[in-house]
Structures are given as structure tokens and as C-alpha cells.
Amino acid sequence: xxxxxxxxxxxxxxxxxxxxSAVVVGIGNDAKQDAWIAILLAALPGFLLIWMYxxxxxxxxxxxxxxxxxxxxxxxxxxxLTIAYSVYFFYxxxxxxxxxxxxxxxxxxxxxxxxxxxxxxxxxxxxxLYLGFEVVGRVAEIFSPYMFFFIFLLSIFVWISGNxxxxxxxxxxxxxxxxxxxxxxxxxxxxxxxxxxxxxxxLMAHTSNFKYSRxxxxxxxxxxxxxxxxxxxLQIAVLGVDIKLRxxxxxxxxxxxxxxxxxxxxxxATIVFIMMFGIILKISVFSFIGLKGLEYVFRMPYRPFVxxxxxxxxxxxxxxxxxxxxxxxxxxxxxxxxxxxxxQIYIPLLIFFIVIWKKKxxxxxxxxxx
Amino acid sequence: MNFFKKWSSSEQTKFHQSQTTSEELVPxxxxxxxxxxHLEQNRSLLQQVFGDTSDFHIEKVYTGNREGLVCYLxxxxxxxxxxxxxxxxxxxxxxKQKPINKVKDLDDFRKSFFGGINFHFANYKHEAVWHIxxxxxxxxxxxxxxxxxxxxxxxESRAITEPTTQTIVRGPKDAFVEDINTNISLVRRRxxxxxxxxxxxxxxxxxxxxxxxxxxxxxxxxxxxxxxRKRISRIDINAIFDSGNLEELITDKTFxxxxxxxxxxxxxxxxxxxxxxKVAIFVGGSPFILLVPTVFTDFFxxxxxxxxxxxxxxxxxIIRYMxxxxxxxxxxxxxxxxxxxxxxxxxxxxxxxxxxxEGVPFPTVVEVLLMEITFEFLRExxxxxxxxxxxxxxxxxxxxxxxxxxxxxxxxxxxxxxxAITGICNYVSPVYNFGSSSRLLRFLFIFFSALxxxxxxxxxxxxxxAHLVSLRSFGIPYxxxxxxxxxxxxxxxxxxxxxxxxxxxxxxxxTGSPIKSYDAKxxxxxxxxxxxx
Numbered sequence: 001x002x003x004x005x006x007x008x009x010x011x012x013x014x015x016x017x018x019x020x021s022a023v024v025v026g027i028g029n030d031a032k033q034d035a036w037i038a039i040l041l042a043a044l045p046g047f048l049l050i051w052m053y054x055x056x057x058x059x060x061x062x063x064x065x066x067x068x069x070x071x072x073x074x075x076x077x078x079x080x081l082t083i084a085y086s087v088y089f090f091y092x093x094x095x096x097x098x099x100x101x102x103x104x105x106x107x108x109x110x111x112x113x114x115x116x117x118x119x120x121x122x123x124x125x126x127x128x129l130y131l132g133f134e135v136v137g138r139v140a141e142i143f144s145p146y147m148f149f150f151i152f153l154l155s156i157f158v159w160i161s162g163n164x165x166x167x168x169x170x171x172x173x174x175x176x177x178x179x180x181x182x183x184x185x186x187x188x189x190x191x192x193x194x195x196x197x198x199x200x201x202x203l204m205a206h207t208s209n210f211k212y213s214r215x216x217x218x219x220x221x222x223x224x225x226x227x228x229x230x231x232x233x234l235q236i237a238v239l240g241v242d243i244k245l246r247x248x249x250x251x252x253x254x255x256x257x258x259x260x261x262x263x264x265x266x267x268x269a270t271i272v273f274i275m276m277f278g279i280i281l282k283i284s285v286f287s288f289i290g291l292k293g294l295e296y297v298f299r300m301p302y303r304p305f306v307x308x309x310x311x312x313x314x315x316x317x318x319x320x321x322x323x324x325x326x327x328x329x330x331x332x333x334x335x336x337x338x339x340x341x342x343x344q345i346y347i348p349l350l351i352f353f354i355v356i357w358k359k360k361x362x363x364x365x366x367x368x369x370x
Numbered sequence: 371m372n373f374f375k376k377w378s379s380s381e382q383t384k385f386h387q388s389q390t391t392s393e394e395l396v397p398x399x400x401x402x403x404x405x406x407x408h409l410e411q412n413r414s415l416l417q418q419v420f421g422d423t424s425d426f427h428i429e430k431v432y433t434g435n436r437e438g439l440v441c442y443l444x445x446x447x448x449x450x451x452x453x454x455x456x457x458x459x460x461x462x463x464x465x466k467q468k469p470i471n472k473v474k475d476l477d478d479f480r481k482s483f484f485g486g487i488n489f490h491f492a493n494y495k496h497e498a499v500w501h502i503x504x505x506x507x508x509x510x511x512x513x514x515x516x517x518x519x520x521x522x523x524x525x526e527s528r529a530i531t532e533p534t535t536q537t538i539v540r541g542p543k544d545a546f547v548e549d550i551n552t553n554i555s556l557v558r559r560r561x562x563x564x565x566x567x568x569x570x571x572x573x574x575x576x577x578x579x580x581x582x583x584x585x586x587x588x589x590x591x592x593x594x595x596x597x598x599r600k601r602i603s604r605i606d607i608n609a610i611f612d613s614g615n616l617e618e619l620i621t622d623k624t625f626x627x628x629x630x631x632x633x634x635x636x637x638x639x640x641x642x643x644x645x646x647x648k649v650a651i652f653v654g655g656s657p658f659i660l661l662v663p664t665v666f667t668d669f670f671x672x673x674x675x676x677x678x679x680x681x682x683x684x685x686x687x688i689i690r691y692m693x694x695x696x697x698x699x700x701x702x703x704x705x706x707x708x709x710x711x712x713x714x715x716x717x718x719x720x721x722x723x724x725x726x727x728e729g730v731p732f733p734t735v736v737e738v739l740l741m742e743i744t745f746e747f748l749r750e751x752x753x754x755x756x757x758x759x760x761x762x763x764x765x766x767x768x769x770x771x772x773x774x775x776x777x778x779x780x781x782x783x784x785x786x787x788x789x790a791i792t793g794i795c796n797y798v799s800p801v802y803n804f805g806s807s808s809r810l811l812r813f814l815f816i817f818f819s820a821l822x823x824x825x826x827x828x829x830x831x832x833x834x835x836a837h838l839v840s841l842r843s844f845g846i847p848y849x850x851x852x853x854x855x856x857x858x859x860x861x862x863x864x865x866x867x868x869x870x871x872x873x874x875x876x877x878x879x880x881t882g883s884p885i886k887s888y889d890a891k892x893x894x895x896x897x898x899x900x901x902x903x
Contacts, residue, residue: 006854108711109825120822124829124836131840138839138853139832266713273828280832 004208005137011220013140013203013281014196016147018224020282021099022192023151023231024275026250029332030183033169033241036232038180042188043225049197049345050221054214056352057204059359065201065348066296072354079297081347086293088343090313092195093286095331097121097317100279102324103249107272118314125284126310129291130303133206136284143277150274151227154251157258157267158238168240169233187332190340192228196221198344202289248324251275287313403495409439409512416441419499426502431460431509433479436470439510441498446505447522455522456507459483473516480518488521503578527552533635535802538674545635550580550654556637557584561644565589568652571602579610580654584640589647591880594663597844598649613653613660620651620662622842627807630843632664634801639673647881663844663879667851667863669804670694675866684865691864693798696791698808701738702815702827704788708734710823726782735820737781741789742812744770749793850878868892 005013028035028042060068066085069078100121101114109117128135158164173180200217207213235250238257247253255268291302291309321327406412413428420426425445431438440456462483470479480489490506492498493516498508501519509518530552533545546553554568565587572578581602585595601620610616617631618624634640635657640650643661651660661668670690675683708727712720730737748767755763771789775781792812799805811834818826841848851859859876861867870890875881 008855104825109823112822112825116822117825120826120829124832127833128836131836135836135840138847138849139836141853141855142835142839142849265716269711269714269824273824276825276828277832 003132003134004206005134005203006208007212007216009137009141010203010207010213011216012144013137013285014200014217014220015224015227016140016144016278016281017199017285018192018196018221019147019151019227019231020192020278021096021275022228023278024103024249024251024271025099026235026244026247027192027228028183028188028232029245030187031180032245033171033236034173034180035183035236036169036229037173038183038188039193039225039229039232041180042184042193043221045189046193046196046221046225047218049194049348050200050214050217052352053197053201053348054204054217056348056355057201058210058214059355061210062205064205064292064296065198065351066293068201068355069351071358072351082293082296085343086290086297088339089286089290089293090309091316091320091339093283093290093313094317094320095327095335096279096282096286097313098320098327100276100283101317102327103252103272103275106248107252108269115314115318118317119311121280121283122310122314125280125287126306128280128284129288129306129310133288136281136288139284140281143281147274147278148227150271151231154255154258154267154271155230155234157260157264158234158254161258161260163238163257164234165237165240168237186336186341190336190344191331193225194340194344196224198348199285199289201348202292203285248328283313404493405495405498405510405515405517407513407515409437409510412510412517413439415495416498416502419495420502431457433460433470433509433511437512440507441502441510442507442522443502443505446503446525447507448525451522452507455484455487456509456520460509470511470514473514476511476514476516476518484518484520490519490521492517492519523551530556536634536636536639536672536800538636538672538677541674541677542636542638544637546637546657546659548655548657550582550652553637553652553657553659554582554584557640557644557650560637560641561586566644569599573602573605573607573616574610575608577609577611581610581616582652584644584650584652586644586647588882589645589875590649590882591647592882593880594844594846595649598651598662602651610653611655613651613656613658616651616653617660622844626837626841627810628666628838628841628848629669629801629803629807630664630841630848632661632668632801633658633803634661635659636673642673642676645886647875647879663846665843665846665850665878666838666848669799669801671862672800676869680866680868687864687866690798690800693795694808697795697798697805698812699815699827700792700795701742701788701812702819704784705735705738705816706819706823706827709820714824723782723784726784729779730782731779733820735816737785738788738816739813741771741775741781741785742792742816745789745793746809846878851876854878 026035028038031038056068057063060071063071066078066082069081072078073081097118101117104117105112105114128139196217204210204213204217207216231251235244235254238254239247239250243253244250252268252271255271256266258267259265287306287310291305294305294309295302321330403415406415416426416428425443427440427442427444429440431440438460440452440460442452460483470476476491490497490501492501492508498517498519501508505523505525506519506521509520511518527549528547530544530547532543536545544556546556558566563586566584567587568582568584571581571583573581583595583598583602598620602616605616605619607615607619613633617629617633621630623630632643640659640661644650648661648663651662653660670687672686675687707714707720708723715723727734727737732740748763748770752760752763752767769775771786773786776783776786796805796809799808811830815827815830818830820826822829839847839849839853847854850856851863856877858874859878861872861874862876866872870892873887873890874885875883877884
């Protein structure tokens with residue numbers, strides 16, 4: 001049985017995914033106060049990639065990235081590549097999980113061992129994945145409104161508290177476009193922008209109505225980017241560039257500034273729990289895609305892999321980096337050029353051109369026979 | 371007494387006549403036996419079956435020119451009815467009756483003396499036995515291999531009273547009773563629709579409980595009705611005593627705290643749900659009628675919502691959702707805040723709470739569990755106690771969950787408030803067995819909030835939501851108009867639109883006719899056009 005999600009679920013899942021961890025950790029830091037411009041500009045290649053990948057999927061309807069690789073390279077080579085992709089996606093799940101574990105440890109549960117947090121979270125995710133992708137879609141549908149609502153609420157609260165200093169955004173483009181370009185390539189393009197097109201290569205094959213999924217995906221990506229831009233503006237305007245750069249989780253620092261009516265104070269813990277939905281969904285989606293890869297490799301339904309893989313994710317998220325500083329360093333210096341770029345852009349582009357070439361040749365040959 | 375195989379009539383759909391006998395009534399491992407020519411042979415056949423039970427009655431009578439036997443179970447018929455409806459016509463018949471010589475004459479005989487009474491003919495032993503068991507008087511006549519069964523249902527049943535578990539302020543006040551025929555008539559009286567259909571099944575090898583499914587042909591989703599038929603005829607059990615038994619046997623998933631079948635004792639609820647396109651299942655001997663398919667939001671709707679102003683109804687619905695969340699989460703929130711997240715509440719509030727707890731010797735979670743479990747004890751005692759000692763429970767209960775417990779230094783004041791609010795909120799759900807889900811899950815939440823604080827609560831919330839969205843009720847997603855989100859069904863979920871505004875049936879039911887009324891309009895006149903010129 002093929003499990004599908006509706007277009008609306010696809011829409012909210014994409015937004016929640018894009019916000020996931022990107023809204024809490026500071027992104028585009030290289031661009032300083034112009035981070036929001038950097039995010040905005042980085043979205044343009046994102047749209048292009050979405051268009052290309054969805055075109056690739058529409059050439060071979062009903063197939064996801066891994067099955068398309070088989071068309072492009074043949075099963076043997078595709079299998080190796082799929083394993084690499086699966087590992088990549090599981091690694092991303094680990095990475096996001098570590099982000100979250102650190103966030104919990106620094107904001108709410110100070111004494112709880114991070115292993116407990118990682119394992120319990122992965123158990124819940126394993127259950128969700130075991131129930132199927134349909135469930136992931138519906139869970140997104142239920143929780144995403146709260147996420148959006150709380151970001152909105154946070155903005156209002158910050159504004160009421162009188163911490164919103166639009167002057168912090170100035171001077172705009174003080175050093176020209178160079179810092180922005182540095183922020184975009186390859187950092188922002190790899191995370192969070194490039195993650196969207198690459199997950200689409202699998203998710204779009206699971207939407208109930210493929211015809212409109214490109215349009216919906218573009219809208220979702222656009223909406224998510226706008227919210228990210230707004231989050232960046234919020235962080236810079238409230239905290240100022242310096243604090244934003246130094247803060248591990250700028251959005252939590254923003255939430256900490258909220259204080260009014262003698263009642264709304266210290267809402268950062270609340271923000272953590274709301275953002276938790278997004279992170280759970282993000283890890284679920286990454287793990288799901290990784291599991292889909294395993295499904296392709298082993299030619300059996302992914303359910304038996306769910307529990308062992310999620311425990312491995314929990315384990316590797318902890319042993320991957322010694323400290324949070326190392327973790328961030330990996331995320332911003334090593335992952336984007338050496339992992340994000342090849343997996344998110346180079347290889348899919350290669351597949352894209354090979355498939356188009358094969359299709360053309362095929363059509364040519366067909367025409368010759370006629 | 372293991373006489374009959376499961377007896378169902380799933381293949382009969384059109385104008386189903388209740389109490390139709392079937393081939394499947396033959397006892398297991400036996401061939402069906404035809405009725406005999408001679409009275410004495412028939413008598414011994416029956417006596418073989420019934421043994422010497424004291425309430426089995428065989429009476430010898432004369433009809434016209436022949437001898438006859440009247441057999442019935444005294445416990446199933448009213449004695450005055452026997453003498454009035456059977457014996458009197460029979461004694462008259464001995465004077466006026468044309469001779470009964472052939473099988474065909476038996477029908478003439480019935481027409482002239484038992485007109486207007488429900489009847490059946492029995493050709494086989496098992497049919498005769500079945501009719502006797504279901505409260506008929508069966509008449510055998512010498513030389514005829516067919517028996518005439520006259521229905522005399524004279525058993526006592528409870529009168530229709532006000533509902534005891536689902537009371538409302540405004541609206542009809544009658545409730546279902548144990549007698550299945552009364553229940554069906556309560557629905558039929560409200561729904562004068564020729565397309566309302568009932569199908570009878572008999573379930574339970576020992577009890578042969580009658581189970582009726584009711585639906586409106588053309589409105590109901592054919593797939594759902596087929597699924598209901600399939601699940602009911604698949605049941606293989608020896609006894610059914612209440613619709614609760616049946617619920618467990620036909621539900622989609624057993625390992626869930628949430629009921630996926632709605633049970634009600636209100637005829638108006640059943641009727642309105644039939645109109646929405648659902649299927650009602652009546653179980654003989656149970657005043658609770660099952661409604662399928664059921665979605666999560668159904669448990670927050672009361673029939674009274676449609677009898678009061680829609681502003682109030684919408685407000686009450688939102689209140690019910692809030693109450694459900696409070697009943698589920700409040701104690702665990704308290705534990706999480708007092709144990710882990712002091713900063714989440716205003717400082718002064720926390721100080722006052724902490725000051726109250728100063729004299730309490732237990733950790734918060736122990737305090738909460740202590741009080742919650744005490745409350746559960748009280749509730750269980752309150753539900754089971756004999757009426758006469760009711761006073762005792764309420765007085766003692768007020769002491770245990772009250773000032774005395776605080777003064778004794780066992781719990782804090784805030785704890786009493788928490789337990790009381792939780793207990794009240796638990797009863798807001800209009801369906802009793804739905805409240806039990808939050809009652810059970812609350813302890814899970816308390817446990818995890820004590821371990822991991824709010825993080826643990828959110829984890830369980832995620833788990834619960836994932837579980838809920840994976841549930842189905844007769845193929846319909848359990849959280850239907852919410853996840854998957856269906857915009858056009860939102861007119862009757864969290865808020866109720868005015869009755870003329872909700873014109874469609876729920877689209878997730880995939881009903882045969884999606885629109886209830888085409889041109890329902892607001893009663894207020896349309897805005898006047900200015901005609902001053």
C-alpha cells in the first residue's frame with residue numbers, strides 16, 4: 001500500500017520542516033545585519049532547484065529519487081548511491097537531533113543527561129514512523145498551526161515589550177554584496193534552503209496529487225522562507241547583531257526579552273516546546289527519507305528498520321561531536337561544502353541531465369522506429 | 371444450551387422482515403428434521419429439545435375436526451394473552467372451522483382466527499424451537515406437517531424514562547430501554563422516512579441476542595454499511611449481553627484508550643446521526659445504541675447543541691475541548707512546573723504555591739498521585755455504592771478531598787484545587803466511556819512529567835496525537851475533519867453554524883447524498899434594496 005499525504009499536509013509539512021531547526025539556530029551569520037537579505041536571496045536558487053527536481057520527478061511519474069537513480073545509473077550503482085544518501089539523511093537527522101538536545105539542555109532540562117533526551121525523542125519518532133508517513137503528514141497538520149501562531153505571538157509580545165529596535169538592521173548593505181554572497185554559498189544554500197528541494201525529490205512522489213505538488217511546494221517554500229526572513233529580522237532587531245552572533249539559539253534569547261503585564265515572562269521555555277514540534281517533524285522526515293532509501297536497497301518495507309535506525313540516530317547524535325561548539329563548527333564549516341553541496345545539488349543535477357539525455361535519446365530512437 | 375449455530379441474514383437487504391428463520395438455525399452437527407405428521411411424534415421431538423424444563427408448556431386443544439397442540443414457554447409469554455389470543459379463537463374454531471386437511475388449509479385457518487397478529491410457519495423442528503424460544507405460541511395440528519407460530523410477546527419491559535447518563539436541559543427527554551423493539555420504534559417515530567432500513571442479526575451461540583443495524587438507504591455510504599455487515603456476521607462468540615460487548619467485537623482497534631464507536635441512550639442523537647449518514651446498531655437488552663463510524667470530534671457534541679442558540683452551542687463546544695485538555699493535562703502540568711520549570715509561572719504565584727507546600731512531606735508527584743488515586747477510589751465507590759449509603763460517601767469524600775486533608779498536612783491547598791478541577795472537567799464529555807480515556811492517560815502524563823518535565827508531557831502529547839491520527843473507525847480517519855483537514859466540514863466541529871447554514875453532510879463519511887437541504891435560508895428577510903428615487 002502506498003501511503004500518500006494530501007497537498008495541504010504537504011504544504012504545512014514543508015513549512016514546518018523548513019522552520020524546524022532553522023528558526024531557532026541563527027542562520028546567515030556571515031552577513032551580519034543583512035542576514036535577512038541573504039536568506040531572501042538564497043531562496044532564489046532554491047526555487048530553481050525545486051523547479052528542476054519536480055520536473056525530474058514528472059519525467060518518471062510515481063518514482064522517487066532512489067528509483068530515478070536506477071534509471072540514470074542502473075541498479076548497482078544506484079544502490080551504492082542510495083546507501084550514501086541514506087547515510088546522509090540519517091546524519092542530518094542526527095545533526096538536527098543534536099541541535100535539539102543541546103537546546104533542551106541549555107533552556108529547560110539542565111540536569112537531565114542528553115542521552116535520555118535523545119533516546120526518548122527518538123522513541124516517539126520511531127513510533128510515528130512506524131505508523132507510516134500518512135501519520136507524519138497528519139501530525140504536521142495538527143501541530144503546525146501552533147508553531148505559526150506562536151511565532152506570530154512572539155513577534156507581538158516582543159513588540160509590546162518594547163524591545164523591537166528596527167535601527168539594529170541598519171546599515172543595510174554596508175559592506176556591499178560580498179558578505180551576503182559568503183553567507184549564501186555554500187552555507188545558507190545547504191542549510192536550510194537546499195534541504196527543501198532534496199526532500200521534495202522523495203516527498204513529492206508521496207503526495208496524493210502530483211500535478212499540483214510543484215506549485216504547492218513552491219508556495220510552501222516561499223512561505224517558509226518569508227517566516228525565516230521574519231525570524232532573522234526579529235532576532236537582529238531585538239538582540240542586535242553582536243548578541244545574535246554570540247547566541248547559540250537567538251530565538252530563545254529573543255523570547256527571554258519578553259516581559260509585560262507581570263504575567264508573560266520567561267516564555268523561552270514555552271518557545272522550546274513549540275519548536276519541538278517542528279524539530280520532531282524534521283527528524284521524522286529525514287529519517288523517513290533515509291528509511292525509504294533502505295527500503296529501496298533491501299527491497300522490503302522499511303518498518304523493520306525503524307527502531308534500530310532511530311536508536312542509531314540517537315546514539316550518533318551524541319557521539320558525533322564532543323561539544324556543542326564542535327557541532328556548530330561542523331554544521332557551518334564542514335557540512336555545507338563537502339556534504340550539502342554534492343548531495344543536494346551536484347548529484348541530483350547530474351541525475352537530472354542524465355535522465356533528460358536518456359529520455360531524449362529514447363524519444364529519438366522511438367521516432368526513428370516509426 | 372448450545373443449540374444454534376450463529377444465525378445471520380447478511381444476504382437479505384431489501385425490506386427485511388424481522389424474525390425470519392434460516393437454514394443456519396440447525397444445531398451443529400445435526401441434520402435438519404422436518405416436522406412429523408402425528409402430534410405425538412412432534413410432541414416427543416419438542417420434549418427431546420426442551421427436556422423437562424418447568425416453564426415449557428404443551429397443551430392439547432381441539433380445532434374443528436382435529437386435535438392440536440399449543441406449545442409455548444410460559445416465561446416468554448403473558449398468560450392472559452395466551453388465553454385471549456390463542457385459546458379463545460381456538461375454542462371458537464371448533465364450531466366454525468372448516469376441516470383442516472391439507473397444509474394449505476392451515477393458512478385459511480390462520481386468516482380466519484389469528485388475523486392481524488404476527489405469525490410464522492415452521493416446517494422444521496429447529497424453526498419451531500426457535501419460535502418458541504423467541505416468545506411465540508406454536509400450534510401443531512394432527513396430520514399437518516407444518517406448524518403455525520403466533521407471536522405473543524408478553525414479557526415485561528422497563529418503561530421509557532429520562533436518560534440517566536446523557537441528560538440535557540432542553541430537548542426531548544426520552545431514552546432507550548432494554549427492549550429492542552421499543553428502541554427501534556423510538557427511532558422510527560422520529561424519522562418517518564420510508565428509506566429507513568433495519569436488518570436483524572442474531573449473535574451469540576448461547577444467547578442469540580438480536581442485533582439490528584439501522585440506516586437510511588441512499589444516504590448512508592454503501593461501503594460502510596457493507597463493512598458493518600461484514601464485521602457483524604464475522605463475530606463468533608457465545609454470548610452478548612450489552613452493546614459494550616458488541617463494540618469490542620467490531621471496533622477497528624482494541625488496543626487504544628479511545629472509543630472508536632459512539633454509544634448513546636438518546637433517540638434524538640441516533641436519529642440525527644442516521645440523517646447525517648451513519649449507521650446505528652441496536653443490541654437487544656441494551657439501552658445504549660452504537661453509532662458508527664465515529665470520529666474524535668463526535669464525542670464533544672451533544673444533541674442539545676442543536677436545540678439551543680448556536681452562539682451558546684459553539685461556546686459550549688469550545689468549553690468541552692478545553693475541559694478535555696484540562697482533565698488530561700492539568701495535574702501533569704502542576705507536577706512539571708513544581709518540579710522542573712519554576713520559571714514558567716509568575717514568580718509570586720510560584721512563591722505562594724511553594725509556601726503552601728512547605729508542610730507537605732512528599733514530593734509533588736507523590737502528592738498528585740495520592741490525591742488522584744483517592745479521587746478515583748471515591749468515584750468508583752460513588753458509582754457502585756448502594757443508594758442507601760450515598761450520604762456517607764459524599765460526606766467522607768468531602769473530608770478526604772478537602773480542607774481536612776490540607777490541615778492534616780498531607781497535601782497542599784493548590785493540590786485540592788487541581789484534583790477538583792480535573793475531576794469536574796472529566797465529566798464534561800457527553801459520552802461516559804470517552805471520559806475514561808483522559809482518566810487513564812492522565813496517569814501516564816503525570817508519570818512522564820515527573821520524569822522529564824514539560825519535555826516528557828510534549829513527548830506523550832506527540833505520541834498520543836500520532837496514535838490518534840493513525841486510528842480509524844470503519845475506515846474513516848478518527849480525527850477526520852481536523853487531520854486530514856477538511857475545510858467544508860468545519861461548520862459543525864469546533865463551532866456550530868446556524869442550522870440553515872450547515873447544509874451538507876460530513877464529507878468524510880462519503881455519503882450517498884452529500885447535501886442535506888438545497889436551499890435552506892436564514893429566516894431573516896434579505897436586506898431591502900433602497901427604492902427611493
